[in-house]
Amino acid sequence: MIKIAIVGTNGLAQYIANSLATQSSHQFVILSRRPNPGLTAKGWQVLTVDYSNSADLRFKLAGVDTVISTISGTPQLALIDASAAAHVRRFVPSEFGGPPSLRPQNDLLDRSHRAAILRLHQLEPTGMRFTIFTCGILYERFAPGGMAASQIGLHSDIGQEGDYLMDFRRRRAQIPHMSSAGHPVTVCMTSAHDVARFVIAALGLPTWPREFRLRGDRMSVRDIIAIAETIQGRSFETSAYTRSSLQDALTYARAVSDRRREIQNHHLIATAEGRFDFANANLNHLIAIQPERFRDYLVRVWSAAGSRDRRQAPGQ
Template sequence: MARVLSANNVHTVISALRVFESASSESEVNLVKASVLAGTPKRFVASVWGVQYAEGSMVGDARARTLTELRTTNLEWTRFNNGYFLDCFGPSTLKSYMQPVVYAIDVAHKAAGIPGTGNEPMAFTYTFDVARFLLAALDLPKWEEEMYCYGEKTTWNAFLKAAEDARGSKFNVSYDPLGKLQRGKVTELPAHQDMGYEVFSREALQQLMAIWGQFVLDGRYDLPLDKALNKTFAEVHPMTVKDVLAMWQGL
């Protein structure tokens, strides 16, 4: 990896590795080491692309190993916080390179399993807009250790209302209280069954989404708008929730 980075005179390394546990954590740590050995990289983007996981959790500890390694280097580094990806709520006509993981609101099947009261703040961003903010941030003279961007900050209840308006009918809605989330359970949506549990087992997906639900209640998706790159790069006009949901009209 070091030879490839050096041969191509790479200045900035952007990690998009899926860092969830020790093996993937080791891969990203090795990428940091390769960047140092190569000599040409000056900046490094550690893989988050969502929200920060709590310390003491498997994912949080896995990602912390990268930061520990980065702090031993002279690399300037950052992490991107962008909330939940809007790609997961669009129809198949929405351009995306990610495999959507439908969470909380299943627009296709007009169903919802919302964490908490539904009034907790949530940030959503389309992947292509995250890329646009990242591209703009490459020109910043100094990086903060955490950077923020968003397409829209709203609530699940407001999202639900916009989805119902777009589909022209009421959804079948359930709310998952904190106690249920703490037991590692969420409302199963039709889209989860359509996935066939190929990427995650049913139990693993339930537990992962229960963690996300607790993050919602903890305010981890409540990104600080005053620190967001949206203010610095006003020329970037990200897609909003309604922009994506409007694609469902007539379907």
């Protein structure tokens, strides 16, 4: 049994905490900027931290073996420094997306992730190792209410329903149909619930590589829309973009200072460039977990949403 610190209180952090509580005997604490009575009510220990106070961070990390971060930016950099000073053995940075090796320099979507990985490399002489969990696109992007409904990506400009690739409810899609090389655009995807299950199961492995890759499904963006159309029983209004037309849309968003649209177009360009795709899901082969397939997820969450809508309809 080891002690784990989950850093952050967003939806992914809560999935990880729940998996730890229900699937392991490991002790864990949650580090949060402010008190969280809702999480405390679950019986989870929540420690309030100040990321600008290195001494406070080191104190709260005392005795922790593994840190799992779901925060980014300057707070994560401070967390990395404090973890090394507190002799944390393993650090999981807040990546949980496409392979970092595919991310270009000066990426608008970076949010200091590159700086965090560089800092982790620099601190390896202290004895603290790090591993990235690459999971591709989260299924929750296509759920009712988007990722924000699961308290994920609240400040990402792609957190709301319909912000990325398709709007299931309104049967609309904007897809990068072909890459710049003329190949169908493919992505890997996983539910946040399954990401948490994989992370916790990996704690039992004897060694960790630099990067664990996991996925629930892998398919072309055209197949994503086709599955949605089959579930809906109706065709979607689909706009298929080329790499050049996406760049034109990005240029226009910048010209009119539409930051939200600029970020959304960047995500579509990243998709077209294959930055959410990978062939070898090494963690899938090491752990006996059967992740939920995308089609099953989409049916489940939208069927549940339809049931809620019917229950809440006037006169029922």
